[in-house]
Amino acid sequence: MFALNNRRGVMLACLAPAAAFFFAFWLLPFARLITLPAEQGWSAYFDILTERRYVASMFNTLVLSIIVTVATLVIGAATGVYLARHDFRGRSALLSLLTLPLAFPGVIVGFFVILLGGRQGLIADLSHAMGFGRVTFAYGLLGLFLAYVYFSLPRAIASYTAAAEAVDMQLEEAARMLGASRWHLTRDVWIPQLAPTTVACGAIIFATAMGAFGTAFTLASKVEVVPITIYNEFTNYANFATAAALSIALGIITWAVLFAARMVSGASPANQEAK
């Protein structure tokens, strides 16, 4: 046990189990994932940049994730600011109900949208009763958008509520006294004050939306997103090299966005959960 008396030895002994585990079950497998497409002469990496189907899937996913991120940040900020500044009965209960979906797997969120906008959904029943036929939106872009916003909002609401509670109210009072309008107040006080939250939270929401698999899987959406493409290539076509290349591409995008946001705001990616 004399090694434990030496500080360096202690540090290494502390790191060893986690390092060994990580090496065996992530680093090594991931190295295999990166080199697998290379066995066919790197053409798989070239394919995902040129093949129409993969490019379209990547484009869908990027556009969807960007729109979801922007929408979630705007709605989440409005809700967060309201909840931070108003006290009412049941406020904390409401806040915990609104953040509860953080613990839901993505498949449940997909199912919620089917319950609302699916063939047997509430909206279909309502529209049928009003004589418009059975309106369904669960299986298209709108369904995907609503589901993604659903699982992203709890994080935005939690972050913005916490951030808005910490904002100095005197700033707003001063601006009001100087006659600032509601719009000026938003632009000159709230948006700059909440900017760090917007960057950190926005990056996490974007990365989660890019990698979301369960939700799109449950919705069996007509719009194909990259995680579904990867899954199909792997399971249905046994096209391992393409699946690997697409996973790497997706991984690089999400990692880069999170890393950039961290450079700007200093937040940790370990605040993120996958859906």
Added chain:
Amino acid sequence: MKPPRVHRAPILFTVTVLVALFMIGPMLVSILAGLVQNYSVGIASGFTLRWLDEVWSVYGSTVGASIGLALACVVCTIVMGVPCAYALARSRSRAARAFEELITLPVAVPGLATALALILAYGGTTTFRQSFAFILVGHVVFTLPFMVRTVSSAFQRHDLLAMEEAARTLGASFPQRFLGVLVPAVLPSIVAGTLMVFTLSIGEFNLTWMLHTPLTRTLPVGLADSYASMRIEIGSAYTLVFFIVILPTLWILQAASSFVQKRYAT
């Protein structure tokens, strides 16, 4: 800390009400849908527990599997993550920062990619591939950074350095100092990490769907299966089972966390 004066905010109020309806409405609809005789008829068809019964007989085993898996995941992340968090908190070297960055990668990269990598590397080892250990490994890789980050920031407190130093001058060996002084001091963070790891593991789908076999199914995997192949009432009843499992566990863990926080707060 409430503001001195609250100004009327009609736009924010409207958005908040709509958000509350959008977030809470689907939960209520799904709970009701799992308890009515017939979803397309609605509440008028009367209430029943028969869908819950059916879920229990088809998917009952997934509940125990998921809870067991989440507990095992918590144990693994504590055993490997707490010493690792300590070493990372005490070292300012670039290698330590790089290592911290590295072990956070499974969170930054989509779960599907990690699952694919694990299958490509270990899919051939049949016994491992077909056991719950395969899913556990995936969950631990994904949740370890959450435990390490949470506990590591607690280890960085300045008073802890002094406490550790005092124990050392009194002749305590490293294991004595670690288990007797350091771990109790960061217990609130370990509990917070446990809460995070448990919730993440029990709801994990992206990795698990790729790693599972017909004999190793977890709750979210069963949910996806029921949504795809069962009637809507059964899917709803199963979702209700998920709520019944997750809510009390979250409450218990949260209560434990606030208890520990009060008791060990310095």
